[in-house]
Amino acid sequence: MPALEGTVLVGESFEPVTGRVVVEDGRIEAVEETDTASTDIILPAFVNAHTHLGDAVAKDAAVGLSLDAAVAPPDSLKHRRLADADRAELVTAMRRTLRFMQRTGTVSTLDFREFGREGARTLREAAEPLSIDPFVFGSGDASVLDVADGFGASGANDDDFGPQRDAAADRGVPFAIHAGEPDQTDIHPALDLEPDLLVHMVHAAGEHLERVAEQSVPVAVCPRANTVLGVGRPPIRDLLDHTTVALGTDNVMLNPPSMFREMAYTVRQFDVSAREVLRMATTAGAEIAGLDCGVVAPGKRAALTVLDGDSDNLAGSRHPVESVVRRATALDVERVIC
Template sequence: MILKNISILYGNDLKFIEKTSVRINGNTFQKIASKIKPAKNKVVNCDGLLLIPGLINSHTHIGDSIAKDVALDKDPDSKINPIFGIKQKILRETEPKKLAYFMRKTVKSMLKKGTTTFVDFREGGLDGVLLIQKVLSNIPIRAIILGRLEFYQSKNQIKKNTPIPKSYLNQLEPLLTNCDGIGISGSNENSDSALKQLSKTKKIRAIHCAETKQSYLKSKQTTRKTEPQRCLLLKPNFLVHMTYASKSDLRLVSKKISGIVVCPRANASLAEGIPDIEQMMKMNCNVAIGTDNLMINSPDLFREMDFLWKVTMGIYKKRVEPKKILKMVTINAGKLLGKKIGCIKEGYLADAVFIKKNNLDLDPLQNPYASIVHRANENSIKAVMIGGKIVHGKL
């Protein structure tokens, strides 16, 4: 297929090209040039459209779709603690078929809003992973599933540095055979020994870190180490949140991991502050964005970008280039995951979103980065492409 007369955001710097042609061969971008000979390719005239990379939601818990806006007035621990939180009680007591029904709705919602890849921290052990695989079996979206052993340690076990029992370690191989890696709840539910055991797994490793003030203080009180220091024992590919990370924490992790996934609206809805992306970028951290828990937030990356951009400028009274925010859900996220996604470039997977430049909210499109970050929405989308195929809308 050849996309003709189309505007694009090209390459690792999202360079705006007013008019060009894009050849897609199989599931990848093969050639991008002003003139491409049609040969036997289908040619689509895309005049009036802007092609942007498919959006990547780098942190979700779509199982929580069943519990939207439950217990809004409760503190974070009461809501989301992996051992005794309301969320866990709901997940345990909900029939899998019902849970799958709402998870499927969430995935379809993401797709309609331009998300072409999402990364899910999936609770429930092997059964939880198999359930989400079933949900995704007939939905054409890329998913990176990070499973979890349903094993959590007490404060006393962490102080004693108790390892993971063999009975639980035996569950790791079948779990990892069926998913892309592990997504750990946090260091406050795992001893140093347990984190080191999990660090030996060969697939993606990620962990929640410094999400709340309470969790940050608890780590110091229990182990005399900060959460980021302990999380690094996992040898994670990336950390999620880092809302309460200090400058020294950020300096430490920037040298050892692929990046940080921030979840600003989720943090704000828990009344836990806003991640300091300015400081993260100063420390050369690769920053990506996730929408987090469906219980407390919607899976809409347009709203996430808009919120993060404006609240950061509002708090720090300093301009932030909207392109930097857009990179967090495209270029940066692709690098974080080590995959050829999130970028319109030769050899990359042909995941993209077709934006209507004459959309009521965008016209006239004078700054494409700003327009996408704080004006675009579901109605701005003409079509969504994954692997060279139109999976939502039509051209």
């Protein structure tokens, strides 16, 4: 493919470089500094660090409901709607959501998929015709790991996930678990399972942060969803000071899985820089899932989002990283290379 030219956000620091990205056989061959007339902005494609794509069958159905009423297993509105949906409806809803994510710059999503082996297979089917490649955290018993990429637990207060954690360790795949969303009672029990990823950590206190650092456990935060459900604000600054933090959009029934919206909300509401937020939306999620993307650098997979820097929204930008995080929208996406 022809080289991509414009302002390139290079490496983990996202340093803006005027030049071009040379791609060969699906990988970045070189990043070259050179004069160019292109106003495009080239950045890593996003990795959404936490979703529940099955919720796409019930968009906005939970408006005004509490966390338990909206999404808590096993009898919440979400789980009732999922149980009522047939396979074709689920596949169509998830495929359309994945297509939206792909068109808006996301190359992969770390999805917690309900309903065991069948649920994981349904998501695989939904993704088959698309370029976006979901990383599936399966549920149920340990046999789901025959189909899924890892295990995703609802929370340490909900069940005994020891067998699933052991099975994931035996297979060398990640074990992830929700923790600290409604309160902090499940955080220490979750950490006792030695997870590879914690999700939410809204109510993490100093004692939890110390354990997170000691165990080197990354965290996926979903600040918009936490706000919608009224559970509080994750201590993102403190989390960043202790571990790797990635950005997710959580339940599709609550919010569209737009990383642009999530980034803009996060940088405005929390004590974080635009560069930190962009890393949370790209590099961090890729590292957590072991994906060969998330950074524009030679040797990496060419998973890139190209923005029109001369769009009516972005024209005149003086600080590309700030503009990508604070201002850019789906309408500015010119091309997604997966």
